[in-house]
Amino acid sequence: MESLKILIAEDNPKDFEFLDQLLAEWSESTQIDRAPNGMVALEIAVKQEQPLIISDIQLPELNGIEFARALWQQKPGARIVFWSQFKDEMYVRALARIVPAETVYGYILKSNTRERIASAIRTVLLDDQCWIDPEVRKVQGIAGHSQTALSDIEFEALVDISLGLTDNLIAQRRYLSRRGVQSRLNSLYSKLGLDQEQFHSEKAGDAFNLRNRAVSVALRRGLINAFELEHEEEEFQTWLKRFKGNKGGL
Numbered sequence: 001m002e003s004l005k006i007l008i009a010e011d012n013p014k015d016f017e018f019l020d021q022l023l024a025e026w027s028e029s030t031q032i033d034r035a036p037n038g039m040v041a042l043e044i045a046v047k048q049e050q051p052l053i054i055s056d057i058q059l060p061e062l063n064g065i066e067f068a069r070a071l072w073q074q075k076p077g078a079r080i081v082f083w084s085q086f087k088d089e090m091y092v093r094a095l096a097r098i099v100p101a102e103t104v105y106g107y108i109l110k111s112n113t114r115e116r117i118a119s120a121i122r123t124v125l126l127d128d129q130c131w132i133d134p135e136v137r138k139v140q141g142i143a144g145h146s147q148t149a150l151s152d153i154e155f156e157a158l159v160d161i162s163l164g165l166t167d168n169l170i171a172q173r174r175y176l177s178r179r180g181v182q183s184r185l186n187s188l189y190s191k192l193g194l195d196q197e198q199f200h201s202e203k204a205g206d207a208f209n210l211r212n213r214a215v216s217v218a219l220r221r222g223l224i225n226a227f228e229l230e231h232e233e234e235e236f237q238t239w240l241k242r243f244k245g246n247k248g249g250l
Helices: 015-025 036-045 064-074 091-096 115-128 135-144 152-162 166-172 178-191 196-200 212-219 226-247
Strands: 005-009 032-035 052-056 079-084 105-109
Touching: 005 015, 005 036, 015 032, 015 115, 015 166, 032 036, 036 052, 036 064, 052 064, 052 115, 052 135, 064 079, 064 091, 105 115, 105 135, 105 166, 152 178, 152 212, 152 226, 166 226, 178 212
Parallel strands: 005 032, 005 052, 052 079, 079 105
Antiparallel strands: none
16 A cells, blocks of 8 residues: 555544554554644645545534535535544535535544444545445434425524524514514424424423423434534624624614
8 A cells, every 4th residue: 555644633532542553553654744733734734635534523613514515615525534422413514615616535433343344434535435434324314305404594593592592683683573483493393393382382281392392302313512602602692792893883
């Protein structure tokens, strides 16, 4: 095997050591670079002619999705194997939006065997073919099903209620009327399979709160998770600071 240069974007020392040992078995001449966060990974990768990368999804400073988006904008031919313990629909949706046409990439879950992880990496980085974990493919199927897949505006609505925003604040942030906010929320509830008549019937009374119920369903389905909501919270706080500055406070 010819000499390879592979960048591992991984902040967990044990996970990096696992990959380092795995790649060392291929060839003693394989050069391994390590980036402990997404920002460093981007700085290294953009300088390479043909970046070959294994990247965790959850990285400090710049997560794996953001790192890939920024790199592919400059190096659309970069091959990236995402490896993660998560198969959340949130990540699958995000990747689907940023992968350039005809770009080779992979997605392997860390729970796989050593042999399967090695096979996935070889397929993408050496054989120049996509490799998607079967468990992730199942999630892709759900995310791509027209009856259950959330549109971008429905996903925005989900993020907003997950952050605890009121209808009024959502309207301000998304430049909507109150009726427009309700329309988005009703569409979201429908996609999540929440029957409003059922939850608001006299028999059910006030037993259910649709917003809370929607967040609960979304968490179970993997549409949102704590890690990504942390990022969304940062973006919201940036917007809120600007909004207060423009309005002189809420």
